[in-house]
Amino acid sequence: MIEEYKSLSEKFLKKGFWLYFFSLIIGPVGYITKIMISEKITVSELGILYGIISLVTLISTYNDLGFTESLKHFIPKFVTEKNYDKVKSVLFYALFAQITTSLIIAAGFYFGADFIAENYFKSQEAKEILEIFAFFFIGINIFQTINNFFLAVQDAFAYKLTEFFRMIFILFSVIFVFFGNYSSLINYSYSWLIGLYIGIIITLFIFYKKYYKKYFSESKILIEKNLIKNITKYALLVSLGTQVGVLLSQIDMQMIIYILGAEDAGYYTNYLSIINIPFIVLGPIFMLLMPIFSELSSKGEKEKINKIKNSFSNIFLIIGIIFNGFMFIFAKEIAFVLFGEKYIESGIILQYSILLLVFNFLLQINFNLMAGIGEVKQRVKILGIAIFVNFILNLIFIKILGVYGASLATGFGWILIWFLSEKFLKKDFSTDFDFKTISKNVIFFMIFGVGFWYFFTPLLENLGRIKSFFALAGIGILWGIIFIFINKSMFKNFISEIKKLRGKR
Structure with a gap:
């Protein structure tokens, strides 16, 4: 069977x-x-x-x-x-x-x-x-x-x-x-x-x-x-x-x-769809980590687990800066292309949490590691704490910022879950972040982000959804090429490490 x-x-x-x-x-x-339903109701x-x-x-x-x-x-x-x-x-x-x-x-x-x-x-x-x-x-x-x-x-x-x-x-x-x-x-x-x-x-x-x-x-x-x-x-x-x-x-x-009511929920549900775009590509990768961690744990290969955790944490942190940074700059344009002009508000909601999505990437790695080494109860405990904090933050932020507050509360929830999971794993599987590369990418993001926003957002005005889609795709490819070039040595090292680990199995 x-x-x-x-x-x-x-x-x-x-x-x-x-x-x-x-x-x-x-x-x-x-x-x-x-997209089709949003167009008609x-x-x-x-x-x-x-x-x-x-x-x-x-x-x-x-x-x-x-x-x-x-x-x-x-x-x-x-x-x-x-x-x-x-x-x-x-x-x-x-x-x-x-x-x-x-x-x-x-x-x-x-x-x-x-x-x-x-x-x-x-x-x-x-x-x-x-x-x-x-x-x-x-x-x-x-x-x-x-x-x-x-x-x-x-x-x-x-x-x-x-x-x-x-x-x-x-x-x-x-x-x-x-x-x-x-x-x-x-x-x-x-x-x-x-x-x-x-x-x-x-x-x-x-x-x-x-x-x-x-x-x-x-x-x-x-x-x-x-x-x-x-x-x-x-x-x-x-x-x-x-x-x-x-x-x-x-x-x-x-x-x-x-x-807040149904209208704000309508904006928020499309925000959720936009912010989940990265997981179409990355989600299956995260799913594959758990069984690999489980196999290595059963063999007692802690060093290899730590190498994978470090490699994936650093590479996905950089991917988060690149991908999420682009979505932050062009959030309203992405919402317009996907759902139309009446949902531009969903793009504004996106800007309150998209830069924090990188912590979601990191917690996915940590949670799959915890599942792989059999620490499921600890995951439940962490999520329980996060629910309580998220509930309180929602009450506070929604009252102050409206629907934007829910987005911000979600972002802080990701930070909390990652922090608690990292704290639990630190003894055996600590993460050695490459702060030099991270700082370099943050600086380049700020420089190129301002430039892309200044030069390209005016060009996207009044284009219509189809033309805006192709324009955004072209701008996105250019953005990706720039950051891949900036991080080419890191991506090469990541691929090399994965090949080594696969070969040693």
Whole structure:
């Protein structure tokens, strides 16, 4: 059921290809979907739609009490033992927990839609959307359970393929509404629902053909007290950690909806889309670090782990200065190109936190290292502290700066998480930053940043979105070439170090 490889490195490089390939496809699909929806509905309506999606995402981490997440722990163990009765049983428990709790919570969404719309979203437009997303809530939990099974058996291709089908059929539904002159908040909400359920049908078909017929058609569902007890105990612990991570990622959006309203939430959701652009490319790289750290940790190769941590921390800090610096200078222009003139405000929000995104890059490295060496509980502790601080900062900054304050609070949250994780890792895996190279890049960023802003921003005025896109692309390439030339020796050394480490394995 799980493919065999010579080493963890080989496994994750091969499986990582599919993670990377589909991530590069799925990312733009999500952006195209949002760009089209943003074009046709008001800022407030966009805030309602994505505010409800955010709420559904948040609650979906609570409803099964960690049973779905526990698949990734128990299934590999039972597959290794070739105990398919237990594999089927664990999957059944997760589906039972998901469906039961999903039906209860979805009923709350559906029958409580009027109350939630009036008292939480402060907009009656949200009522019918909540009723639609009650059915979305049921579906997304079923989809995620089967998808987590694919992840548990390390089938990266099926895991990402099903996610691709879900997103592409949401896009197809949105395209139909967009070009068919059916544009409305309600119809775009149905587009999300239709795309999801088509994705579920495809996912269940793949699961049935690839796994159920071969491994589970003859196996039994076991009702064993000890098995249920062990899974429940682990699931509740994992649930706490999962909820903390998702809560941190969604807290800003929910506080903006409740405190400021749907219009500011509309600007903020598109800000979130812009600031996540770097992770389309970098996200899969960060995902591959954890198993590599895990393999090296199991071999006791601390020195090699520290070399990788140092190399990646320094190179991604420089990449952050280059990439995030460009986005800071042309934030309003990027927002205009992606979402149109009415969302230039999203670009201004971006400027309050984009330069701090480099700390997110650094914390990704630290958190993957902590997971690789088995310090998951410490990650939960750090995230718990960050949630508390982020909540307080949001209350203060939103009151003073409005929606910009939420962006700034997010940036300070990244700094705090990186600092706490670095402090924890310092004893065994301290980072030796190349301050000379960092200082050089900061100075060049300030010099070239002022120059690019002075000469190029006037040229981008009144160009229109298509021409602005190509102009920004050209300016971005020029910016990148300059900084690659400035840092060519560092990039060469980084590639050389990675080759050495790969060769020594």
